Every structure is written in structure tokens, then in C-alpha cells.
Amino acid sequence: MRQTTVAGQFYPSNQKSLKKELxxxxxxxxxxxxxxxGAVIPHAGYIYSGEVAAHAYAALPKADTYVFFGPNHTGYGSAIALSQESWSTPFGKIEADQEMGKLLAGTIMDYDELAHRYEHSIEVQLPFLQYRFGEGFKILPICMGLQDEETAVEVGQEVARAAKASGKKTVFIASSDFTHYQPAQVADDNDHYLIDSIIKGDIPEFYRRREERNITACGFGPIAAMLTASKEFGAEKIDLLKYANSGDVSGDYSQVVGYAALVVE
Known part of the structure; x- marks a missing residue:
């Protein structure tokens, strides 16, 4: 079982305190x-990005399986790593969708738990799902060390294929924060420039804009994979539900991290 890594840091480790924080x-x-x-949801400490994340989770439907695409911050494990273990949170255990996972055998993805062991980008999402829906769903966590456009699109296409073959109701979630450690005005300008390309669903333009301004959105590959998978299911309408930055909580606007909640339907 994949045990919690950042409980007590990014969110409360005590069940009662976690419920209160959510x-x-x-x-x-x-x-x-x-x-x-599909959705783009931030993964910082709940005190900073939790309210932004809640805007996305409040709009999500109940699904059989939630596929999570998260960036690999640690460098451990395979370049594209699929977890098939159950995951533990202070609210209890969540099973991985092994049936859907088996449909991805032989693809660009490896069955690899090491990439997930110390990575927070997917872990912090799970209590939100449990708070909203309780039980009765599974997850498919995918940790992306490689985030180039070609790889991300392929990951999205393969996961969409597996989801269709499974016949299950599936929601695709990209875990990403946006600009890191820039003045608030710079972060706001750059992030909305990048978000505009997401809303248009234009993946090549999304990559071009990110590189043009060197925008430090950590989960750009997961965002592209999520958009690709969502398009394979015919989803086209993309909305920005909420944007904020860490300065809105800390009061320090000189070096902020940007957070956005977007949904695809």
C-alpha cells in the first residue's frame, strides 16, 4: 500500500482536523x-491552494475511476509511472483500478511504485475526492517525469483508449500549480496567458506559450495529457473556475505561486 508522505505537512494527518480543513x-x-x-487542480498545501482546488472538486461528477496525471518532483522511478497499489489517506484506503491499469500494459507507461512513493502531487488530491464522494470509486495514478508534448499526448491517448475499453465512467485530473516564485503581477499575467491556451484546447500553443515566457507551471505535461484524454471523449468546453495565488493567504505578493481550477466538459 502507498502510505502518506505529506500528511501533517500539506494537509492535516488527523482525520478530524482534515475534515475541518476541507x-x-x-x-x-x-x-x-x-x-x-477533465480538470486542472492545484496541489499545494491546503492553506494556500485548498479553496481553489475545492472549486474544481465541487463541480466534479461521481465516477467509477479518477485518473490522475501528476508531475514527478522527486526524480525517482520511471519516466511515466503507473501505480497499481492501493493508497492510504487519513480518511482510509482507496483502491487503484487494476483492471484499467492492465489495459495499459506494453504502452509508454511502466508499472512503477517508486516514482509515487515520495511524490505529493497526486497524494494531496485524494482527500478531496473522499470528502466529496466517500467511497465507491477507484483511482489510476500516473506520475510523469517526462513532460514533452509528444509524450504527454501519447499518454493521454493511451489512457483514453484504456478508459473506453473498460466501459467505466472516467474523469481525468491534471495536478498542477502554475507560476512559481514570481511577483504576483508577473504570475497573474503569465498564468492567464497560459490559461488562455488551455481554454482554447490548443496543446501546441500551450507548449509554445510556456516556453516563450518560461512559465514555471510544474504539471504542464499532465495538463496536456488530460486535455488529450478529454478530447478523445468529445469534451470541448473548458472553463476557468478560480484563479488565486499564495500571496492571497500569506500577504506576501513579492514571490507567489499561482493556482488555477479549470474544468473540461
């Missing part, structure tokens, strides 16, 4: 389910 994140957010196929 309640705070959703306090000003209307829970209204939409026919969403």
Missing part, C-alpha cells in the same frame, strides 16, 4: 455537479 476549503464554494470529463 470544510473550510469548501465553505464559500457551491457544490454543483457538472458533466465534467
Amino acid at each position: 470544510s473550510r476549503c469548501f465553505r464559500n464554494v457551491e457544490i454543483r455537479e457538472r458533466d465534467i470529463t
Whole structure:
């Protein structure tokens, strides 16, 4: 089982405290389910990005399987690593969708747990799912060390193929923060420039804009994979639900991290 790595750091490790913190994140957010196929959701500490994340989770539908594409911050493990273990959180255990995972055998993805062991980008998402839906769903965690456009598109296409073959209702989630450690005005300008290409669903333009301004969105490959998979399911309408930065919490706008919640339907 994949044990928690950042409980007690990014979010409370105590079940009661975690429930209270998530309640705070959703306090000003209307829970209204939409026919969403994909989403971009931040993965910082809940005090900073939890409310932004809640805007996306409040709109997600109940699904059989949630596929998570997360960046590899640690450098451990395979370049594209698929987890098939169950995952533990303070709320309990979540099973991996091994059936869908088996449909990805022989693709660009490796069955590899090491890449996930110390990585926070997917772990921090899971309590939000449990808070919203309780039980009765599975996850398919994919950690991406390689994030170039060709790789990301291939990952998205292969996962969409497996999801279709499984016949299960699937939602694809890209775990990403946006600009890191820039003045708030710079972050806001650059992030909205990049987000505009996401809203247009234009993956080549998304990569071009990121490189043009050297925008430090950590999960750009996961975003491209999620957009590709969502398009394979016919999803086209992309909305920005919420944008904020760490300065909105800390009061320090000189070096912020940007957070955005987007949904694809």
C-alpha cells in the first residue's frame, strides 16, 4: 500500500482536523455537479491552494475511476509511472483500478511504485475526492517525469483508449500549480496567458506559450495529457473556475505561486 508522505505537512494527518480543513476549503464554494470529463487542480498545501482546488472538486461528477496525471518532483522511478497499489489517506484506503491499469500494459507507461512513493502531487488530491464522494470509486495514478508534448499526448491517448475499453465512467485530473516564485503581477499575467491556451484546447500553443515566457507551471505535461484524454471523449468546453495565488493567504505578493481550477466538459 502507498502510505502518506505529506500528511501533517500539506494537509492535516488527523482525520478530524482534515475534515475541518476541507470544510473550510469548501465553505464559500457551491457544490454543483457538472458533466465534467477533465480538470486542472492545484496541489499545494491546503492553506494556500485548498479553496481553489475545492472549486474544481465541487463541480466534479461521481465516477467509477479518477485518473490522475501528476508531475514527478522527486526524480525517482520511471519516466511515466503507473501505480497499481492501493493508497492510504487519513480518511482510509482507496483502491487503484487494476483492471484499467492492465489495459495499459506494453504502452509508454511502466508499472512503477517508486516514482509515487515520495511524490505529493497526486497524494494531496485524494482527500478531496473522499470528502466529496466517500467511497465507491477507484483511482489510476500516473506520475510523469517526462513532460514533452509528444509524450504527454501519447499518454493521454493511451489512457483514453484504456478508459473506453473498460466501459467505466472516467474523469481525468491534471495536478498542477502554475507560476512559481514570481511577483504576483508577473504570475497573474503569465498564468492567464497560459490559461488562455488551455481554454482554447490548443496543446501546441500551450507548449509554445510556456516556453516563450518560461512559465514555471510544474504539471504542464499532465495538463496536456488530460486535455488529450478529454478530447478523445468529445469534451470541448473548458472553463476557468478560480484563479488565486499564495500571496492571497500569506500577504506576501513579492514571490507567489499561482493556482488555477479549470474544468473540461
